Amino acid sequence: MNQTLDFLKQLAHGLAAQFGTSCEVVIHDLSCRGLEQSIVYIENGHVSNRHTGDGPSGIVLETLRSDPGKIHDRLAYLTKTEDGRILKSSTLYIRDDEGRIRYIFSMNYDITALLGAENLIRGLISTEPESGPEADTSEPPQKITHNVTELLDMLIEQAIAKVGKPVALMNKDDKVAVVQYLNNAGAFLITKSGDKVSSLLGISKFTLYSYMDKG
Numbered sequence: 304m305n306q307t308l309d310f311l312k313q314l315a316h317g318l319a320a321q322f323g324t325s326c327e328v329v330i331h332d333l334s335c336r337g338l339e340q341s342i343v344y345i346e347n348g349h350v351s352n353r354h355t356g357d358g359p360s361g362i363v364l365e366t367l368r369s370d371p372g373k374i375h376d377r378l379a380y381l382t383k384t385e386d387g388r389i390l391k392s393s394t395l396y397i398r399d400d401e402g403r404i405r406y407i408f409s410m411n412y413d414i415t416a417l418l419g420a421e422n423l424i425r426g427l428i429s430t431e432p433e434s435g436p437e438a439d440t441s442e443p444p445q446k447i448t449h450n451v452t453e454l455l456d457m458l459i460e461q462a463i464a465k466v467g468k469p470v471a472l473m474n475k476d477d478k479v480a481v482v483q484y485l486n487n488a489g490a491f492l493i494t495k496s497g498d499k500v501s502s503l504l505g506i507s508k509f510t511l512y513s514y515m516d517k518g
Contacts, residue, residue, distance in 0.1 A: 307405070308330070314328075314408075315330060315344060315345075325347070326411075327345065327350035327410070327412075328346040328347070329344070329346075329348075329409045329411070331363050331406065331409070333404060333407065338358070339358050339494075341359040341407075343355060350390065350413050351384050351390070358450040359451065359454065360409075360447060361448070361458070362407065364489030364490065364492055368487070371402060374404065376394060377392075377394045379392075380392055380444075382411060382446070382447050384447055388415040389444060391412045392412075393410045396408075454493070455490055455493050458484075458488050462484040462488075465480070478506065483517065491515070
C-alpha cells in the first residue's frame with residue numbers, strides 16, 4: 304500500500320502543477336491513521352485552509368459508513384469553503400486487492416472567480432429572468448470542514464434543518480428522523496458524538512441506540 308500512496312502523492316503533485324494554485328488535491332488515508340487525522344497529503348491546501356493531519360470531510364464518513372460495493376466515484380460536484388468560496392470537486396475511491404477502500408483522492412478547484420465572470424456574462428446576454436420550472440433547484444454545495452468537531456456540528460445542523468423545526472419543538476418522530484439522518488451520514492463514527500446528540504435531543508443513550516435501530 305505504500306507504493307499506492309507514493310503514486311497518489313506523485314499524481315497529486317502533478318495535477319496541482321498542471322492546474323495551478325486554485326487546484327487543491329487531497330489524499331485521505333483510511334488504512335492506518337485515526338479518523339481525526341485522515342489527511343496524509345495535500346497540495347494547495349490554502350484553497351480550503353486545510354493541512355496534513357486534519358480531519359475528515361463528510362465524504363470520508365459516508366465512505367466508512369457505506370457498503371464498499373455500492374460506493375462509486377463522485378465527479379464534478381460543488382462544495383464550498385467556510386469563507387464562502389465555491390469549489391468544483393471530484394472524489395475518487397482507491398481500493399486494495401480485496402476491494403476495500405483504502406484511500407480517498409479528492410480534487411477541489413476554486414471556481415469562485417469563474418462563476419463571477421459567468422454571472423456577469425449571463426447578465427449581459429440574458430433576456431428573461433431565471434425563474435419558473437426550469438430554474439436551478441439543485442442542493443447547495445456542502446461545506447468543507449477542518450476537523451471532526453466542525454463536521455459533527457455541520458451534520459447536526461443539516462439534520463435539524465431537514466426536520467424543519469427547532470429541537471425544543473420536536474416530537475419523538477422528529478428526533479428519530481434526526482438520529483437516523485446522522486446515523487446514515489456516519490456521524491456516530493465520531494468519538495463521543497452519541498453523548499452530544501443525546502444531550503441535544505434530551506434523550507438517554509439507550510433511547511439514542513433504539514432510535515438508530517429504527518432505520
